[in-house]
Amino acid sequence: MLTVDSLDVYYGAVHALKGVSLRAEAGEVVTLIGANGAGKTTLLRSISGLVPSRLGKVAFEGKDITRMPPHDIVGLGISQSPEGRMVFANLSVVDNLELGAYRRKDRAGIREDYDAVYRLFPRLLERRRQTAGTLSGGEQQMLAMGRALMSRPRLLLLDEPSLGLAPLLVREIFRTILEINRRGVTVLLVEQNAHMALSIAGRGYVLETGTVKLEDQASRLLQNEDVKKAYLGG
Amino acid sequence: MTEFLQQLVNGVTLGLGYALIALGYTMVYGILRLINFAHGDVYMLGAFFGFYAARLTGAAVEPNPLKAAGILLISMVGCGLVGFLIERFAYKPVRKSSRLAALITAIGVSLLLENGGLLLFGADPKFFPQIVRATNIPLGMGVTISNQQIIILVVSVALMLALRFIVLNTRAGKAMRAVSYSHTAAALMGISVDRIITFTFVLGSMLAAAAGVLVALQNPKIEPYMGIMPGLKAFVAAVLGGIGNIPGAVLGGLVMGIAEVMVVGYLSPTWRDAIAFVLLILILLVRPSGLLGQPPAEKV
Ligand SMILES: Nc1ncnc2c1ncn2[C@@H]1O[C@H](COP(=O)(O)OP(=O)(O)OP(=O)(O)O)[C@@H](O)[C@H]1O
Ligand SMILES: [Mg+2]
Numbered sequence: 001m002l003t004v005d006s007l008d009v010y011y012g013a014v015h016a017l018k019g020v021s022l023r024a025e026a027g028e029v030v031t032l033i034g035a036n037g038a039g040k041t042t043l044l045r046s047i048s049g050l051v052p053s054r055l056g057k058v059a060f061e062g063k064d065i066t067r068m069p070p071h072d073i074v075g076l077g078i079s080q081s082p083e084g085r086m087v088f089a090n091l092s093v094v095d096n097l098e099l100g101a102y103r104r105k106d107r108a109g110i111r112e113d114y115d116a117v118y119r120l121f122p123r124l125l126e127r128r129r130q131t132a133g134t135l136s137g138g139e140q141q142m143l144a145m146g147r148a149l150m151s152r153p154r155l156l157l158l159d160e161p162s163l164g165l166a167p168l169l170v171r172e173i174f175r176t177i178l179e180i181n182r183r184g185v186t187v188l189l190v191e192q193n194a195h196m197a198l199s200i201a202g203r204g205y206v207l208e209t210g211t212v213k214l215e216d217q218a219s220r221l222l223q224n225e226d227v228k229k230a231y232l233g234g
Numbered sequence: 235m236t237e238f239l240q241q242l243v244n245g246v247t248l249g250l251g252y253a254l255i256a257l258g259y260t261m262v263y264g265i266l267r268l269i270n271f272a273h274g275d276v277y278m279l280g281a282f283f284g285f286y287a288a289r290l291t292g293a294a295v296e297p298n299p300l301k302a303a304g305i306l307l308i309s310m311v312g313c314g315l316v317g318f319l320i321e322r323f324a325y326k327p328v329r330k331s332s333r334l335a336a337l338i339t340a341i342g343v344s345l346l347l348e349n350g351g352l353l354l355f356g357a358d359p360k361f362f363p364q365i366v367r368a369t370n371i372p373l374g375m376g377v378t379i380s381n382q383q384i385i386i387l388v389v390s391v392a393l394m395l396a397l398r399f400i401v402l403n404t405r406a407g408k409a410m411r412a413v414s415y416s417h418t419a420a421a422l423m424g425i426s427v428d429r430i431i432t433f434t435f436v437l438g439s440m441l442a443a444a445a446g447v448l449v450a451l452q453n454p455k456i457e458p459y460m461g462i463m464p465g466l467k468a469f470v471a472a473v474l475g476g477i478g479n480i481p482g483a484v485l486g487g488l489v490m491g492i493a494e495v496m497v498v499g500y501l502s503p504t505w506r507d508a509i510a511f512v513l514l515i516l517i518l519l520v521r522p523s524g525l526l527g528q529p530p531a532e533k534v
Contacts, residue, residue: 050418074424086419088412099412102405103424151424 001026001186002047002078002155007056009039009046016042018210019056024155024188029181031189031197031218033231034207040190041083043207044157047188048080049073060155075103079153083160083190085144089133093124096132096143100150109152117146120176138169145176155186162193174200194231198222206231236376241499242492243373247383247452249491250390254445255468256475256483257397258438264414264478265434266329271340272320274465275347276313276439280446281456282355283309285362294363302365306389309447310440317439321432351458359457362450382451393444394484397437401480406433414478467494467510474517476527485525489513 002024009017016039024030034040045051047058049070058066065073079100088096097117101110118125121142127135132143141161148156158177162170174196181187191197198204198218206214206227214221221227255277262270287308288294293301324343328335366385370378401407412420413430421427449464450456471490475482490510497509523529 048422050421069426070421071424071426074422079424080422082418082422086416086422088415088419090415091411095408099408099420099423099425102409147423 001061002188003057003059004043004047005057005059007043007046007058008054009042009051010054011042011051016210017046017053020207020210020212022205022212022215024186026154026186027181027184028203029177029187029189029201031191031201031204032207033191033194033197033204035230036192037209038207039210040207041159044080044082044159044188044190047073047157048078071103074151074153077152077154078157079148079151079155080157081141081144081148081159081161083163085140087132087135087140087143087147089131091132093128093130093132093135093143096147097124097150100147101152103151110150113150113152117149120149120179121146138165138173141165141173142176145173145180149180149185153185155188156180157188157190159190160192161189162191162196170196194227195222237499239373239375239377241495243377243379243383245492245495246488247386247491248495249471249488250386251445251449251487252464252468252471252490253484253487254390254393254441254448255464256472256487257394257480258442259469259472260475260477260480260483261410261434261438263472264480265410265431266325266336267333268325268336269340269469270320270325270435270438271337271465271469272324272343272347273438273442274461274463274468275344275351276316276320276461277442277446277464277468278351278456278458278461279316279347280309280313280443281362281450281460282351282360282446283312283443284447284450285360285456288363288365293365297365297367299366302385305365306444306447310443313439313443313446314436317435317437318432320439321435325435326428326431348458348461355458357457359455362454362456364454366451380452385451386448389444389448393441397441397480400437406430410434463507467507470510470514474513474524476524479524479526479528482524482526489525 004020004022006019006021007017008019020043032040042051046053049068053066057064060076060078097114104110123139124142124146127139132140135143145161161173165173177187177189178200189197189201198221201218204216204218204221205212258273259270262268284305287305291301291304293305320343324339325336328339366382369381371381372378401410409425409430412423412425413427417427467490468487471486472483474489475486493509493513494506497505517524
């Protein structure tokens with residue numbers, strides 16, 4: 001479904017991705033773990049078309065999207081809940097969700113998806129008239145994910161959805177990710193919380209300073225000595 | 235009292251003109267964090283487009299409301315096109331460059347429009363024809379309002395309401411608000427940020443065109459440099475109201491217009507232009523985010 005082929009990305013002189021290759025098959029949960037500054041966010045940003053790549057190729061369902069503008073990539077069925085959530089702080093929860101469905105015209109389907117999002121995150125329904133900037137961190141994360149779902153994506157990119165959340169909420173978020181996946185959405189999950197991420201993912205990639213160090217079944221990565229030492233706290 | 239009320243009527247009319255121009259500054263700033271210094275010159279072009287449209291339609295000889303509306307429309311469409319071209323060929327190429335590059339570009343575009351205007355329209359002032367015959371209508375207590383002032387009032391308010399509707403209720407307006415919050419987040423919603431920026435420039439330029447025609451109804455003398463002072467004052471009005479804030483631009487414009495008329499009436503006409511800068515300094519000292527602007531909040 002998604003293939004990233006030897007991608008090279010620079011920020012000026014900083015070589016952030018050095019020939020990264022990765023794939024996700026339809027229906028999978030794939031996770032990408034790595035230390036701060038490894039290039040995880042950069043990879044998601046280049047898949048979404050937000051940062052240009054110098055070399056390499058990104059394809060989605062057989063279509064080359066390497067140079068496609070971000071808004072068209074959303075139209076193809078890839079959406080992202082970005083690092084830092086980026087909810088529209090000055091707009092209400094409903095308006096945020098509505099913007100998530102910006103490219104869609106099927107009113108009935110959109111209405112269904114509001115309901116689906118509210119079922120996944122009942123808290124958002126309670127707070128739907130509230131300004132997004134006044135939501136708690138966890139609620140903003142739910143909103144960012146819900147908003148990303150409103151475009152009815154086939155591939156969902158999640159950048160550190162558990163960042164800064166209380167442990168209980170973290171578990172809830174991961175449960176929700178599985179639930180979203182069960183409804184047929186392929187998920188590419190970037191996480192600092194490697195243990196949780198590897199326990200819900202089918203496969204995983206370990207990114208280190210812009211290169212893929214390891215790639216394996218998630219269960220095997222959980223047992224891998226290097227991974228344990230570097231990312232699972234021993 | 236009579237004099238004060240009369241000044242107020244005149245001040246509001248003048249202020250609505252500033253407000254229409256200020257809206258363009260504030261919308262473009264909201265979306266690009268760019269001060270479009272050429273905006274006052276678009277206002278000038280609006281007056282000239284109206285002038286030539288009036289000639290073309292013969293409205294100068296035989297005024298009628300339909301022709302007047304047509305002139306307004308032609309001028310707005312013309313300036314909308316100019317706004318589109320300015321964005322596409324001047325600002326877009328430097329969008330990824332430094333702020334300084336954008337600022338220098340803005341000044342360059344402004345000079346280009348002024349000198350282009352000089353070349354095309356000539357340096358001698360022209361006189362905007364009376365596309366509506368002037369009459370004065372008494373409001374009671376010795377206060378009068380001209381029918382031109384009424385037109386300015388009605389058309390400005392109608393345009394502002396239309397803008398409000400666009401921004402709050404249409405798809406493009408919602409996208410504008412998203413883009414003004416964050417280009418990245420907006421792009422991730424599937425919004426074409428480029429298209430929304432274009433839309434914003436066109437909208438702002440159309441409002442400036444309307445101001446050009448409306449103000450010329452009252453002050454018919456038009457020349458290629460006429461946009462500089464009103465442009466600056468409208469910019470100050472936008473800052474006064476809180477730059478980036480749409481209702482703020484309207485409020486700032488009204489405050490500016492009323493203050494100017496009062497200063498001229500009660501102090502001295504020599505202060506006419508200075509008051510704008512006094513207001514600018516005051517607001518920057520007392521409330522730098524402007525009357526309706528929110529103090530910068532941290533983004534989560
Ligand atoms: N806009 C930018 N300009 C310059 N360098 C950047 C920029 N964004 C990221 N980088 C650099 O690129 C590298 C990869 O950054 P990236 O944000 O992709 O890392 P990450 O794996 O997401 O880290 P984290 O876990 O902290 O979110 C880092 O060295 C970072 O400093
Ligand atoms: Mg990151």
